[in-house]
Amino acid sequence: MLGKLWLIPNTLSEGPIERSIPEEVRDVASGLTHFFVESEKGARAFLKRLPLRIPIQDAEVLALDDSRAMERMLDVLRQGRDAAILSDAGLPCVADPGAQAVLQAHRIGAEVKPLVGPCSILLALMGSGLNGQSFAFCGYLPVEKIERERKIRELEQLSSRHKQTQIFMETPYRSQKLFESLLETCSDGTWLSVAANLTSADQTIGTRRVAEWKNGRVEFGKAPCIFCLSSLP
Amino acid sequence: MLGKLWLIPNTLSEGPIERSIPEEVRDVASGLTHFFVESEKGARAFLKRLPLRIPIQDAEVLALDDSRAMERMLDVLRQGRDAAILSDAGLPCVADPGAQAVLQAHRIGAEVKPLVGPCSILLALMGSGLNGQSFAFCGYLPVEKIERERKIRELEQLSSRHKQTQIFMETPYRSQKLFESLLETCSDGTWLSVAANLTSADQTIGTRRVAEWKNGRVEFGKAPCIFCLSSLP
Numbered sequence: 001m002l003g004k005l006w007l008i009p010n011t012l013s014e015g016p017i018e019r020s021i022p023e024e025v026r027d028v029a030s031g032l033t034h035f036f037v038e039s040e041k042g043a044r045a046f047l048k049r050l051p052l053r054i055p056i057q058d059a060e061v062l063a064l065d066d067s068r069a070m071e072r073m074l075d076v077l078r079q080g081r082d083a084a085i086l087s088d089a090g091l092p093c094v095a096d097p098g099a100q101a102v103l104q105a106h107r108i109g110a111e112v113k114p115l116v117g118p119c120s121i122l123l124a125l126m127g128s129g130l131n132g133q134s135f136a137f138c139g140y141l142p143v144e145k146i147e148r149e150r151k152i153r154e155l156e157q158l159s160s161r162h163k164q165t166q167i168f169m170e171t172p173y174r175s176q177k178l179f180e181s182l183l184e185t186c187s188d189g190t191w192l193s194v195a196a197n198l199t200s201a202d203q204t205i206g207t208r209r210v211a212e213w214k215n216g217r218v219e220f221g222k223a224p225c226i227f228c229l230s231s232l233p
Numbered sequence: 234m235l236g237k238l239w240l241i242p243n244t245l246s247e248g249p250i251e252r253s254i255p256e257e258v259r260d261v262a263s264g265l266t267h268f269f270v271e272s273e274k275g276a277r278a279f280l281k282r283l284p285l286r287i288p289i290q291d292a293e294v295l296a297l298d299d300s301r302a303m304e305r306m307l308d309v310l311r312q313g314r315d316a317a318i319l320s321d322a323g324l325p326c327v328a329d330p331g332a333q334a335v336l337q338a339h340r341i342g343a344e345v346k347p348l349v350g351p352c353s354i355l356l357a358l359m360g361s362g363l364n365g366q367s368f369a370f371c372g373y374l375p376v377e378k379i380e381r382e383r384k385i386r387e388l389e390q391l392s393s394r395h396k397q398t399q400i401f402m403e404t405p406y407r408s409q410k411l412f413e414s415l416l417e418t419c420s421d422g423t424w425l426s427v428a429a430n431l432t433s434a435d436q437t438i439g440t441r442r443v444a445e446w447k448n449g450r451v452e453f454g455k456a457p458c459i460f461c462l463s464s465l466p
Contacts, residue, residue: 007359007360016257018255018256018257019255019257019349020255020257020349021255022251022252022253022254022255022256023251023255023256024249024251024252024253091355091359092359093358093359093362093365094355094358094359094365095365095366096365098359098365099361099362099363099364099365099366100362101362102359102360102361102362102440103362103363103440104362105362106362106438106439106440106441111438112360112362112438113360113436114356114357114359114360114438116252116253116349116350116351116356116432117349118349119352119355121355122324122327122352122354122355123347123349124347125326125327126240126324126325126326126327126331126335126347127240127335127345127346127347128332128335129326129332129333129334129335129336129337129338129339129345130332130336131332132326132327132328132329132331132332133328133332133372134369134370134371134372135369135370136367136368136369136370136395136397137367137368137369138367138395138397139366139367162369162371164369164371199349203346205339205344205345205347206339207335207336207339208339
């Protein structure tokens with residue numbers, strides 16, 4: 001009998017863990033002992049907030065990018081013990097590492113158990129008011145100006161052609177730059193939603209047409225932002 | 234001062250609400266009084282599981298497809314009182330009604346507050362082991378055979394061209410038929426993941442290449458299913 005592979009959500013922001021992690025998830029996570037993680041530091045900070053059933057120093061915490069991680073995880077599962085994948089923030093495997101490990105767990109026939117938790121992409125989409133019947137997430141946009149503007153125009157076309165909300169993100173220190181690039185490049189009628197600091201006390205979500213965003217200065221500072229774009233009328 | 238518009242997640246399956254709804258979310262929801270909902274029946278079943286702070290018969294519960302709903306919701310917000318959007322299952326506004334109401338709330342300047350809860354689309358993606366760095370959700374596939382097969386081939390092409398996992402769903406009684414259509418239409422090398430009965434005790438998630446799915450009969454019965462498809466090697 002193989003062990004199960006649990007996919008454990010992490011919080012997106014400071015503040016009480018009860019805000020975004022259901023208690024059954026915390027209960028399951030507390031009983032686990034082998035964690036394969038985005039970063040050891042991020043994982044240990046999360047595990048310290050759980051009532052772990054073993055001393056934290058006895059838990060195995062191994063970064064997914066460690067060359068030994070995949071074989072070790074499969075060994076744990078083959079020995080009939082459960083393993084967990086954990087990211088530094090949000091859902092593992094979604095804009096985050098873990099998918100390769102999940103695929104390997106499927107290959108050996110282990111049961112995969114994704115758990116409920118916060119996902120900035122979906123919170124931004126819900127909160128945007130833009131089309132949630134059809135949407136695409138495409139990660140980060142190119143950093144280089146010409147490439148980025150080309151990509152923004154492609155996203156407008158994809159949104160129009162497939163009636164699809166296009167979702168993308170940016171590292172905090174480049175959010176303002178991307179926002180200004182969007183205002184310069186998009187059609188005035190394009191809808192743009194910006195969700196900043198999701199789940200934190202400073203959370204803001206604004207949805208306007210590009211022409212309306214241009215009236216008045218908006219500063220996102222160093223906030224982590226998720227952007228949703230729609231070319232629908 | 235305008236009221237806030239809260240977007241309240243609902244459970245995906247029977248069983249304890251603690252499994253998938255964080256306690257802070259239940260706490261916020263319990264204090265609300267004006268609910269704009271997918272169906273009155275589904276909403277009341279959820280509200281009965283909360284420690285609502287008013288008698289349930291005093292809560293306003295109005296279906297979003299009622300012609301009075303939008304104006305009424307905006308009135309509540311304009312009067313400085315909070316309102317909520319609630320679906321029968323999962324996240325409002327994501328493959329579910331609510332986006333138009335959220336957009337109108339943004340138009341009048343009300344604060345929109347999406348809350349954390351279960352999303353079958355994201356649980357399926359996490360659990361699939363397929364690419365979660367770039368993905369698209371496209372709702373339901375066409376029912377008519379020729380149209381459906383055309384769409385499946387288009388999804389394979391989109392997945393290959395944009396390196397994007399394609400996610401779609403089906404009503405329970407047609408899941409088996411769609412599954413068989415996928416096996417008939419897709420290339421043997423295409424990855425197909427099927428997540429059935431997510432968050433319930435009967436949950437299963439399987440990811441295989443189409444050629445492997447063809448070896449052996451799989452029955453999904455009347456299970457609600459989410460499908461993830463990837464043409465990556």
